[in-house]
Amino acid sequence: MKINYTARKVNLKDNFKERVEKKLSKYDRVFSDDAEVMVTVTVYKNRQTVEITINDNGMIYRVENTQAEMNDALDQNIYSLGRQIRKNKTKLSKRIRSGAVELIEDDSEPADSVEEISYEVCRKKSVSLKPMSVDEAILRMNMVNHKFFMFLNADTDKVSVVYIRDNGDYGMLESEVDD
Numbered sequence: 001m002k003i004n005y006t007a008r009k010v011n012l013k014d015n016f017k018e019r020v021e022k023k024l025s026k027y028d029r030v031f032s033d034d035a036e037v038m039v040t041v042t043v044y045k046n047r048q049t050v051e052i053t054i055n056d057n058g059m060i061y062r063v064e065n066t067q068a069e070m071n072d073a074l075d076q077n078i079y080s081l082g083r084q085i086r087k088n089k090t091k092l093s094k095r096i097r098s099g100a101v102e103l104i105e106d107d108s109e110p111a112d113s114v115e116e117i118s119y120e121v122c123r124k125k126s127v128s129l130k131p132m133s134v135d136e137a138i139l140r141m142n143m144v145n146h147k148f149f150m151f152l153n154a155d156t157d158k159v160s161v162v163y164i165r166d167n168g169d170y171g172m173l174e175s176e177v178d179d
Helices: 014-027 070-087 134-143
Strands: 002-008 036-043 048-056 059-067 148-153 159-164 170-174
Touching: 002 014, 014 036, 014 070, 048 070, 059 070, 134 148, 134 159
Parallel strands: 002 036
Antiparallel strands: 036 048, 048 059, 148 159, 159 170
């Protein structure tokens, strides 16, 4: 795995980087050698956020946690990552190295206590896409009091989604066809 670090409002010490590499080495059997890992550490007034994003063969695994200490947030992220992989192991088994998921052990939770989750679509809705500007899409989203709104972007002729972020700002997703 190739690990890249981003530090916001903090200087990362070498011992933290070594700790990250040691903790993530637990998943070397799961991810390929080409996997790219982004570790972002952000320090606010009295809290520290650690975000880990792993991109491996088109699959993206992301965990984020905020704690008083960055080491505690890292530990929680490693636990969450393992849980995420175990929870979806049947669906992921086709994507990641065969048998690697079973090798991941976590002392705090026995493997047989993780329940299998099946995804079921309980509602399907068709959306007619009308060409409109981003501003108009945000206005319509706010008028119907939704958290997101899908539309055909009049400027780019692409299917797009606008959404409200946790901090109250707006975000936009734009469709793109993979080659």
